Amino acid sequence: MTTHIFSTERLVLRKMIPEDVDSLLEIFSDKEVMKYYPSCKNRNDTVKWIEWTLHHYKVYGFGMWIVEDKESGQLIGQCGLVLQKLVHGVEVELGYLFAKQHWGKGYATEAAFACKKYAFNELGLSKLISLIDPQNKASLKVAKRIGMTYECTVIKWNKQLNLYCCNSM
Incomplete structure (x- = not known):
C-alpha cells in the first residue's frame, strides 16, 4: 500500500502511519504550536488522532496528511x-499545522494550495472551508493566500472562529 498522495516543489504529502506518533507528538505537545487549538x-x-485519521481515509478517501x-x-x-x-x-475543512521551526518558510501555503487543488481536481469537491481563530494571523494569511475569503463567524469547540471558504472554478 502506497502512502504517497502528491508532491509539490518542496514537499511530499502522504498518508499518516502509526510510526508517525513521535514526530506528531513533538508538534502536538508544543504549547505555542497548539495555542489556537x-x-x-x-x-x-x-x-x-492517527487511528481516527486512518479511519477517515478508509471511509471518506481523504484526511489530514x-x-x-x-x-x-x-x-x-x-x-x-x-x-x-x-x-x-457538514463541510470539508482544509486544515494545516506545522512544527514551529518550519514556520515562516511558506510551507503551509504551499501544502494548503496543493490540497485545495487536489480537493477540487482529484476528489471533485466543490467547496472547502477553514475554521480559524481570529487571533491566528498566520493561518488567516495562509487562507487568504490560497484564495479563501471570509464568510462568517461560527461557534465551534466553545469558541468563536472565522469561517473562510473557497469554491472550485
Whole structure:
C-alpha cells in the first residue's frame, strides 16, 4: 500500500502511519504550536488522532496528511481535509499545522494550495472551508493566500472562529 498522495516543489504529502506518533507528538505537545487549538495532545491522544485519521481515509478517501520536506524526508507538519459538523451541515475543512521551526518558510501555503487543488481536481469537491481563530494571523494569511475569503463567524469547540471558504472554478 502506497502512502504517497502528491508532491509539490518542496514537499511530499502522504498518508499518516502509526510510526508517525513521535514526530506528531513533538508538534502536538508544543504549547505555542497548539495555542489556537482546544489543548495540547499527549502520546495517547496522538495515537488516537492517527487511528481516527486512518479511519477517515478508509471511509471518506481523504484526511489530514503528513507533510515531509522533499529534500530531507523530515516530517514537518500535517495538512489535509477533514469533515466538520457545523450548524448548517457538514463541510470539508482544509486544515494545516506545522512544527514551529518550519514556520515562516511558506510551507503551509504551499501544502494548503496543493490540497485545495487536489480537493477540487482529484476528489471533485466543490467547496472547502477553514475554521480559524481570529487571533491566528498566520493561518488567516495562509487562507487568504490560497484564495479563501471570509464568510462568517461560527461557534465551534466553545469558541468563536472565522469561517473562510473557497469554491472550485
